[in-house]
Amino acid sequence: MKKIILSLITGIMLLPMSMKADEGMWFLMFLERLNHRDMQKMGLQLTAQEIYSINNHSLKDAIVQFNGGCTAELISKDGLVLTNHHCGYDAVAELSTADKNYLKDGYWAENRKAEKKPSSLYVRFFVRMDDVSKRILSKLNDKMTELEREKAVNQEIALIEKENNEGGKYTVSVRSFFQGNEYYYFVYQDYKDVRLVGVPPESLGKFGGDTDNWEWPRHTADFSMFRIYADKDGNPAEYSENNVPLIPKHYLPVNLGGVKEGDFAMILGYPGRTNRWMPAGGIEQNVKFSYPAWVEGAKTGMDNMKKYMDQSDALRLVYASKYASVANYWKNRQGMIDALTKFGTSKSKAAQEAKFNKWANKPENKAKYGNVINNINTFYSITNEKARHDNYLQQLFRTTAFGTIGRTIGKQLDTYAKADNAKRKDMAPDILAGAEEIFKELYIPAEKDLLAAQLKLYTTKATGYALAPMVDKLAKENNNDFTKYASAAIDMSILTSIDKIKAFLDYPMQSVLDNDPIYTLSNDMITHINSKSDAIAKAQNDYGAGFRLLVEGLRESKIGTIKYPDANSTLRLTYGKVRALPADKRNDAKINNYTTMDGMVKKYKKGDEEFDMPIRVIEMNKNRDYGRFADKDGSMHVNFLTDNDITGGNSGSPVLNGKGELIGLAFDGNIEAMAGDVIFDDKLQRTINVDIRYVLWVIENFSGAKHIVDEMTLVK
Template sequence: MKKIILSLIAGIMLVPMSVKADEGMWFLMFIERLNHRDMQKMGLQLTAEEIYSINHHSLKDAIVQFNGGCTAEIISKDGLVLTNHHCGYDAVAELSTAENNYLKNGYWAENKAAEKKPSSLYVRFFVRMDDCTKRILSVVNPSMSEADRDKAINAEIAKIERENNEGGKYTVSVRPFFQGNEYYYFVYQDYKDVRLVGVPPESLGKFGGDTDNWEWPRQTADFSMFRVYSDKDGNPAEYSPNNVPLQPKHYLPVNLNGVKEGDFAMILGYPGRTNRWMPAGGIEQNVKFAYPAWVEGAKTGMDNMKKYMNQSDALRLVYASKYASTANYWKNRQGMIDALTKFQTSKSKAAQETKFDQWANKAENKAKYGNVVATINMYYALTNEKARHDNYLQQLFRTSSFGAIGRNLGKQLDAYVKADAAKRAQLLPQITEMAEEMYKDLYVPAEKDILAAQLNLYATKSVGYKIAPMVEKIGKENNNDFAKYVNAATDLSIFSSLDKVKAFLQVPSQGLLDNDSLYALSNDMLTHFSSKSDEIAKAQNDFGASFRLLVEGLRESKIGTTKYPDANSTLRLTYGKVRALPADKRNPVGLNNYTDLDSQVRKYKKEDAEFDLPARVLEMAKNKEYGRYADKDGSLHLNFLTDNDITGGNSGSPVLNGKGELIGLAFDGNIEAMAGDVIFDKKLQRTINVDIRYVLWVIENFSGAKHIVDEMTLVK
C-alpha cells in the first residue's frame, strides 16, 4: 500500500469535512493547506504567513516554551513575558522567604533593576521545523528489533541535530509522530536570563485552590510576568547585570474589547501529551490499574506534606511547589478515571479495533497487519498488574526525596567516590550546588513520614506484581510498619543533612556509601522498577512494532476519526470559538461562558486557604472600581470559556482573536471532559481562560503597577 506522508503536497488529504474545526492540535507549517480556509470562515483575518514564517516575523516568534513545561508569550518590545501563575510558581517560591513571601503577598518590580533572577529559568523560541521522515525511515527495516530500530534512528537523529544546530547556536530536536511513522525536526533558541517582573498574591493567582482546580466556574488570576534578557546584540547569554531586555522579532498587542459567544479564538502553545491513538487495552489499563494507583499514591504524598505545611509559612514554602504539582495531577487522574468510565471510551476504541482487525485480516493486508490487535491485547493483559505496581512506585519517587535519592544525589556521590583526584575537583562544585538546592526544599521529619507512608502503601497495595526485594523484607520483619526502619535508616544516613553530605565529600568512602541503608533501599526500588522479565521484554518489543502498525493501518484504511498527530511538547495551533456550557446555578450570569468579580466575592471565605481575598479586592468590588477594564455590561469579567483543544503544556498559552491580538490566557480544562487526552468531546470539551482585562486590572488597578501595563500595545 502507498504510505500516507503528512507533507505540503499530501497534507490536505488528511482532513475530511467531517472533522470539526475545533478538534486537533495542528503544525504551524501546514496551516496554509490544512486549516487556513476553515479558520477564515470562523473569523481569522491573518494570512498563514503571518502565523508562521521562516523569513519574516510572525506570530510564532512571540510564543515561547516556558521552562520546559508550560507556554508563555512576549507582550512588549522589551521582552515582557506573560504566563500562568502556576507556571511561574517554582520560580516565585524559590525567590520567596518567610520574611519576603512573594508567593503569598505578590510582587511587582518598580523598575527593571528590581526584577529578580531565579537560579534556573529559561524560555525557548521556535525558529523552524522540517520533515525528515524519509531520511529517518531509510535507516530501518521491518526485520529489526525495537532496540536495534531505536539505535539506528537515534544515530541518524544525532546527525540531523548536529547538521542544524549551527555550532551550538540552536537546540535541535527530532521528534516522532504517528507512533514513529513520521519524523520532524525542530530548531529552537534558548534564553536563560529570565527574571521575575511581577506576580499577584496567591489569594488571587491561585483562588479556588485544589477545590476549584479543573472545575467551572472559575475566578482565578492565574498569571505571572517575567522578562527575557539578552546580550547587547540580542543573543542568548548567561545572567549578567550588563544584559539588556530582549528586543523580540514579534510581540502580541493586547485587545481590551472583551469577548462574546461565538467569537473566533486561536491558541498557540506547547501541548505536552495526548493519547488519541491509544488502543482500547491501554485505556482499560489506565482506568483500572495505573490511574487508581497514581491517585492513591499522590494523595498519600499530599496528606503527609500538608500536615507539615500547615505548621508554618516556612515549611509551606518548602513543599509548596511539590504539593501543587502533585495535587494538579492527582485531580486530573481521578477526573480521567471518571470521564473515561462514564463515556465508555475503551468500549468505543475496542469496536474500532474490531473493525480494523477485520480489514487487517483481508488477504491483501494479513501478512503485514493480521496479528496487530492480538499482539497489542496480549501485551496489556501481561502488564496490567505491573502498571499498577509501577504507578505506586512512581508516586513514591515523585513525593519522597529520600525514596528517589539513588537516582539523583546518590548517583552523583557514587560517581564522585569512583573518580580520581582531578575529576573529583571538577565534580565537587556542581555536586555541592546540587545538594544545597535539594536540602533547601527538604524537611527531614516530613521526608521520614512521606517515605514510611508510601512504603506501606506500596507494600500492601501492589499485590499482583512482585515488589522490590528490600521493601518486601522490611515489610515482613515489621508487619508493614515502615516508620521504625525509616527513622533509624535516616538518622544514620549520610543523606540526612546537608552537613553530612558535605562531610562525605571531604572524606569520600565507597564502603560508607554502599552500606548506607537509605541509599541501598532507594537503589533497590529503582533497580526493581526498571527491571523486566524476558517475557515482558519480548511483549514490549512486539507491542512497539504492533502499535506503530496499528496507527499506520488506521490511517491507510481510514478507519476512525483521528487525523492529526498526538501532542508531544512541540508547538501547535488549535482554533475554535468562545462557547458557553449549559446554564449553571453556581454562575448566575447572562450566558455561562464567563465569570465576573461579583461571583468571586460570593465564594469569598475569610482566612480560608483557598477562598480568602485581599480586603482591597472586596472594597473595589463593592465600589465597582473597574476602570477601563470593565465590560460593556458594567462588570469586571475574570475568566471565560472557549472550545479549543488543549492539554497540559498549554498552560500559559495566549488566546488570540482573528487579528492575532491577545484576549486571554489559557490555564485549565473542565473536569467533565477530562477524557480529552484520549478522546475529544465535541459537546463538553472547554478551555478555561483568564480574561486579559482582568490581568491588566490586577496589575494596574489593584497592584498599582501601571508602568508595566504602559509597556504593552493596547488595542481598543
C-alpha cells in the same frame, strides 16, 4: 466530580446543533494546506504566513515554551512575558522567604533593577521545523527488533541535530509522530536570563485552590509576568547586570474589547501529551490499574506534606511547589478515571479495533497487519499488574526526597569515591551545589513520615506484582510498618544532610556508601522498577511494532479519523470559538461562557486557604472600581470559555482573536471533558481562560503597577 445543573431550554439556545468544537492540535507548517480556509470562515483575518514564516517575522515569534513545561507569550517590545501563575510558581517560591513571601503577598517590580532572577529559568523560541520522515524511515526495515530500530533512529537523529544546530547556537530536537510513522525536526533558541517582573498574591493567582481546579465556573487570576534579558546584540547570555531586555521579533498587542459567544479564538502553545491513538487495552489499564494507584499514592503524599505545611509559612514554602504539582495531577487523574468510565471510551476504541482487525485479516493485509491487535492486547494483559505496581512506586519517587536519590547524589558520590584526587577536586563543587538545591525543598521530619507512608502503601497495595526485594524483606520484618525504619534510615544515611555529604567528600569510603540504608533502598527500588521479565520484554517489543502498525493501518484504511499527531511538547495551533456550557446556577453571568468579580466575591470565605481574598478586592468590586477594564455591561469579567483543543503544557498559552491580538490566557480545562487527552468530546470540551482585562485590572488598578501595563500595546 461535581455535576453541572443543566437547563434544557437554555442549553439548546446556547449550543445549537451546528456548533461543534474544532478538534486538533495542528502543526504550523501545514496550516495553509489543512486549516487556513476553515479558520478564515470562522473569523481569522491573518494569512498563514503571518502566523508561521521562516523568513519573516510572524506570530510564532511571540510564543515561547516556558521552563520546559508551560507556554508563555511576549507582550511588549522590551521582552515582557506573560504566563500562568502556576507556571511561574516554582520561580516565585524560590525567590520567596518567610519574611518576604512573594507567593503569599504578590510582587511587582517598580523598575528594571527590582526584577528578580531565579536560579534556573529559561524560555525557548521556536525557529523552524521540517519533515525528515523519508530520511529516517529509509534507515529501517521490517526485520529489525524495536531496540535495533530505536538505535538506527537515534543514530540518524544525532546527525540531523548536528547538521542544524549551527555549532551549538540552536537546540535541535527530532521528534517521532504517528507512533513512529513520521519524523520532524525542530530548531529552537534558548534564553536563560529570565527575571520575575510581577505576580499577584496567591489569594488571587490561586483563588479556588484544589476545590476549583479543573472546575467551571472559575474566578482565578492565574498569571505571572517575567522579562527576557539578552546581551547587547540580542543574543542569549548567562545572567549579567550588563544584559538588556530582549527586543523580540514580534510581540502581541492586547485587545480590550472583550469576547462574546461565537467569537473566533485560536491558541498557540506547547501541549505536553495526548494519547488519542491509544488502544482500548491501554485505556482499560489506565482506568483500572495505573490511575487508581496514581491517585492513591499522590493523595498519600499530599496528606503528609500538608500536615507540615500547615505548621508554618516557612514549611509551607518548602513544599508549596511540590504539593501544587502533585495536587494538580491527582485531581486530573481522578477526573480521567471518571470521564473515561462515564463515556465508555475503551468500548468505543474496542469497536474501532474490531473493525480494523477485520480489515487487517483480509488476504491482502494479513501478512503485515494480521497479528497487530492480538500483540497489543497480549502486552496489556501481562502488564496490568506491573502498571499498578509501578504507579505506586512512582508516586513514592515523586513525593519523597530520597526515593530516587540513589541515581542522583548517590550516583555522584559513587563516582567520586572511585575517582582520583584531581577528578574529585573538579566534582566536589557540582555535587555540593546539587545537594544544596535538593535540601532547599525538604524537611527531615516530614520526609520520614512521607517515606514511611509511601512504603506502607506500596507494600500493601502493589501486591499483584513482585515487590522490590529489599522493600519486601523490610515489610515482612516490620509487618508493613515502616515508621521506625524510615526514621532510623534517614538519621543514619550520609545522603540526608549537607554536613554528612561534605564529610563524605572529605573522607570518601566506598564501603560507607555501599552500606548506606537510603542509598541501598533507593537503588533497590530504582533497579526493580526498571527491570522486566523476558516475557514482558518480548511482549513490549511486539507491542511497539504492533502500535506503530495499528496507527499506520488506521490511517491507510481510513478507519481512523484523526488527521493530526498526538501532542508531544512541540508547538501547535488549535482554533475554535468562545462557547458557553449549558446554564449553571452557580454562575451569576448572563451567559455561561464567562464569570464576574461579583461571582468571585460570593465565593469569599474569610481565612479560608482557598477562598480568602484581599479585602481591597471586595471594596473595589462594591464600588465598581474597574477603571478602563470593565466590560460594556458594567461588570468585571474574570474568566471565560472557549472550545479549543488543549492539554497540559498549554498552560500560559495566549488566546488570540482573528487579528492575532491577545484576549486571554489559557490555564485549565473542565473536568467533564477530562477524557480529552484520549478522546475529543466536541460537546463538552472547553478551555478555561483568564480574561486579559482582568489580568490588566489586577496589575494596574489593584496592584498599582500601571508602568507595566504602559509597556504594552493596547487595542480598543
